[in-house]
Structures are given as C-alpha cells and as structure tokens.
Amino acid sequence: MNNPLKVGMIGVGQRGLQHLKALWQLQSEGLVEITALADSFAANLDGDKIKNFVPDYREDKIKLSTTFDELIEENKLDVLYLAIPPNLHRGEVISSAQAGIHLFVEKPMSLYLDEALEMEKAIKKAGVYSAVGFQQRFEPRHETVKEFLSDKRVIQANYTFHTPIEFHNVKHMPTETVGGPTNRIWTANRAWTGTTAVENGIHTLDLWRYWLGDVDWVQANYVNRLPNEIIEGADNPHSYNIFFGFENGVVANMALSRLRRVYNTYLDHQILWNEGRLVLNPDEFVSYHYEGVYPPEILPDDSQIRHSLNVDPVNDTLLDYSTLGISRNFIEAIISQTPENIRSPFSDAMNSLTAVIASNVSDSMDGTRIYLEDLITDENYAPHREKKDC
Numbered sequence: 402m403n404n405p406l407k408v409g410m411i412g413v414g415q416r417g418l419q420h421l422k423a424l425w426q427l428q429s430e431g432l433v434e435i436t437a438l439a440d441s442f443a444a445n446l447d448g449d450k451i452k453n454f455v456p457d458y459r460e461d462k463i464k465l466s467t468t469f470d471e472l473i474e475e476n477k478l479d480v481l482y483l484a485i486p487p488n489l490h491r492g493e494v495i496s497s498a499q500a501g502i503h504l505f506v507e508k509p510m511s512l513y514l515d516e517a518l519e520m521e522k523a524i525k526k527a528g529v530y531s532a533v534g535f536q537q538r539f540e541p542r543h544e545t546v547k548e549f550l551s552d553k554r555v556i557q558a559n560y561t562f563h564t565p566i567e568f569h570n571v572k573h574m575p576t577e578t579v580g581g582p583t584n585r586i587w588t589a590n591r592a593w594t595g596t597t598a599v600e601n602g603i604h605t606l607d608l609w610r611y612w613l614g615d616v617d618w619v620q621a622n623y624v625n626r627l628p629n630e631i632i633e634g635a636d637n638p639h640s641y642n643i644f645f646g647f648e649n650g651v652v653a654n655m656a657l658s659r660l661r662r663v664y665n666t667y668l669d670h671q672i673l674w675n676e677g678r679l680v681l682n683p684d685e686f687v688s689y690h691y692e693g694v695y696p697p698e699i700l701p702d703d704s705q706i707r708h709s710l711n712v713d714p715v716n717d718t719l720l721d722y723s724t725l726g727i728s729r730n731f732i733e734a735i736i737s738q739t740p741e742n743i744r745s746p747f748s749d750a751m752n753s754l755t756a757v758i759a760s761n762v763s764d765s766m767d768g769t770r771i772y773l774e775d776l777i778t779d780e781n782y783a784p785h786r787e788k789k790d791c
Contacts, residue, residue, distance in 0.1 A: 406479040406503075406735060409437035411469055411493060413445045414573035416507055416534070417484035418454040423725040424482070425455050426787065432732050433480070437464045439472040445573050469493050478502050479741075480735065484534075486574065487512050488593050494520040498527040503735050505606040505728070506747065507534040509603055509754050512595035514777065514786040517754055524747050529739050532731040533750035535607045539661075539726030540719060542712040546672070547612050547708060553674040555613055558653035562606050564666040566635055566659040582634035589635035589659070596623070597637050597657055599757045606645065607745070607753040608655055612672070615752045619759040622771045632661070643760045646770075679710075686710040724751070759784075 446465045482505045511517040569589040577583040587593040592599035623638040640658040670681040677690025688708045734742045759771040762785045
C-alpha cells in the first residue's frame with residue numbers, strides 16, 4: 402500500500418484521545434490519514450477540547466458524527482478504532498468487519514462471551530486484520546521479562562494490587578444520560594465493567610499470557626459489597642482472589658481490591674521459576690538466584706543472589722510510548738500485509754477475555770474451577786455467556 406490508510410474512530414473519550422494522539426503521530430509519518438471521528442456526545446468532538454489532549458489536532462479534513470451508521474456510510478475507511486465502554490457495543494465490530502474494515506478494539510472487547518465470539522467469527526470470516534488494546538505488551542520493560550523468562554521453567558506468578566475505589570477517575574461519557582453512574586465514573590460499576598477483574602485485572606493476565614502462554618482454567622472468590630456499602634453506583638466487589646491455571650502447568654494468583662477511605666496503593670508482582678524468583682517493582686526488576694558452583698560451600702550473600710535487570714523505571718511517558726507502539730505495530734502489519742506480526746490479534750485476545758469472565762463465573766458458583774473450553778462450548782454455561790441489558 403502506497404497511500405496512507407484512512408482511519409476512523411468511534412469513542413473519543415479518555416482512551417480514544419490517547420489513541421488519537423498516537424495516530425496523529427503516525428499521520429505525521431504518512432502512514433495514516435485520520436478522516437472521521439464519532440462519539441455519541443457532541444461535546445467529546447469539540448476541537449478545543451481535543452486539542453487539550455492532542456495539541457496538534459486540526460479538524461481540516463476530518464468528518465465528525467454522533468452516530469456509528471453515519472461514520473460508516475459517509476466515509477470509506479480502511480481502519481476503525483473502537484474505544485467505547487465494553488457494555489455498549491451494538492454490532493459495530495461485526496458490521497465493520499463485514500464491510501472489509503480492519504479493526505482495533507479496546508479491551509475488554511465485550512462483557513459477554515456470546516457477543517465477543519460473534520465478533521471473532523465475523524473478523525475471521527471477513528479476513529480483516531484486527532488488534533486488541535493490550536498495550537502493555539509493547540513496554541520495553543515487559544519485553545525484557547519475556548526474553549529473561551524464555552529459557553526458564555516458570556512455575557508460578559503472583560500479582561497483588563490494592564488501590565482505592567476513589568482512584569477511579571471521571572470519564573468523558575455522560576453515563577447519567579444512558580442509565581449509568583451519575584458521577585460518570587463507570588469503571589467502578591459492575592454493569593459497565595464486568596468487575597475490576599474484567600476491566601483492570603485483564604491487563605496483568607494478558608501480560609502473563611504474553612510471557613507464559615494460554616490459560617486453561619480459573620478459580621475465584623470475591624468479597625462483594627453489601628447494599629449499604631454502595632455509593633454513587635460503585636458496586637464492584639471489595640476484593641478478589643483469583644487462581645489461573647495455564648496450559649503449560651504454571652499456576653498464577655491475582656489478588657485485587659478496591660477499598661474505600663484507604664487512599665493508598667500497594668503493588669507486588671513476582672514470577673517464580675524452578676530455580677529463582679523475579680520481582681517486578683515500578684523502579685526496578687530484580688531476580689534472585691544463585692549462579693555459582695552448586696552446592697556452595699558457604700551460604701551465598703545478597704551480592705551473589707541479587708541481580709538487577711536492565712530496565713527503565715516507570716515514568717509519565719510509558720503509556721504514550723506503549724500506546725504508540727501498539728498502533729504502529731497494527732498499522733504497519735496492515736500496510737505490509739503481515740498479520741502474523743500483530744502482537745495481540747482479536748482471536749488471541751479471546752483467551753484473556755474468556756479467562757476473566759470465567760473468574761466471575763467461578764465466583765458466582767462458590768469458587769468452582771471453570772475450564773475455559775467448557776465455558777465457551779457447554780450449554781450449561783449458556784446463561785453466563787449471553788448478553789444482558791445494563
């Protein structure tokens with residue numbers, strides 16, 4: 402392809418604006434031409450507002466619309482980005498695939514397995530390229546981990562993330578006009594997120610899959626909020642304890658919480674292999690293992706077992722870097738017609754989505770172990786797959 406790809410976007414809220422900033426960079430390089438933006442709420446299409454997030458933004462040749470149908474009918478798009486709340490899909494992915502449009506879909510792709518499976522089927526049948534927004538696969542720090550673990554027998558992963566429910570931020574969508582939270586913080590609401598495990602935990606799970614392979618089964622128990630503990634629609638569970646069993650035998654535990662009145666975040670992330678432990682801190686990654694003559698004559702000291710990996714600490718530009726990286730990967734794969742280069746295609750992302758939905762199912766069944774293949778195919782799980790109204 403010699404001409405830049407014509408790109409449109411539906412959903413110009415928080416995440417959509419981040420993608421638009423990345424696409425603007427790719428446009429400056431001649432890879433894409435941003436031709437259409439759509440959002441159900443006209444205020445999100447205001448040029449001055451967008452410039453606050455994308456400083457070089459100009460409306461010049463961009464067509465703006467407040468409906469998806471108008472976006473598709475009036476623009477001949479090569480690529481469509483969808484960055485809308487995961488409970489608000491109304492067939493856009495399927496109809497776009499049928500129209501031959503390549504698709505970038507933000508995670509989670511849906512809150513409902515039946516809907517996501519129909520999306521996957523349409524994408525495969527149409528033969529269009531697809532990507533899902535797991536941008537953490539594009540952080541250089543995580544590439545270092547993947548390389549480090551490549552020759553090791555990983556046996557376990559542990560991730561603990563406790564962050565206050567107040568740290569959910571106000572979104573751009575006026576959810577109060579469509580039956581959502583009146584404070585517009587839809588990420589704290591179960592009907593809009595599918596739980597914190599689906600909306601947030603899916604990122605870490607997908608990283609584990611990038612390093613370790615696919616998930617086979619899930620077991621989970623949550624501590625849910627009582628009615629008198631729900632404030633302004635924030636009804637996601639207090640805490641989550643989730644076990645993931647991987648096809649290669651690795652077992653991983655994810656412990657999450659969204660407590661009120663804490664105002665403090667705690668993170669611990671560790672990967673264990675059969676002869677060592679890797680600790681992933683925001684400021685450094687450290688492995689603990691002994692490389693000398695074994696068994697040692699004298700117990701090794703810290704200098705002999707502590708090894709710092711060469712990674713940069715977390716900084717404010719990391720999200721921009723990885724967001725640009727995932728779009729560059731997707732767009733260049735389309736241009737070069739190399740779908741195998743896409744790091745997170747829709748079909749691959751289905752394992753991550755199915756696993757976190759399985760977590761909800763397991764909790765609803767008192768911690769029953771849920772095998773992902775059964776969840777997708779067994780009619781006994783049909784009520785857990787179907788789409789429900791908010």
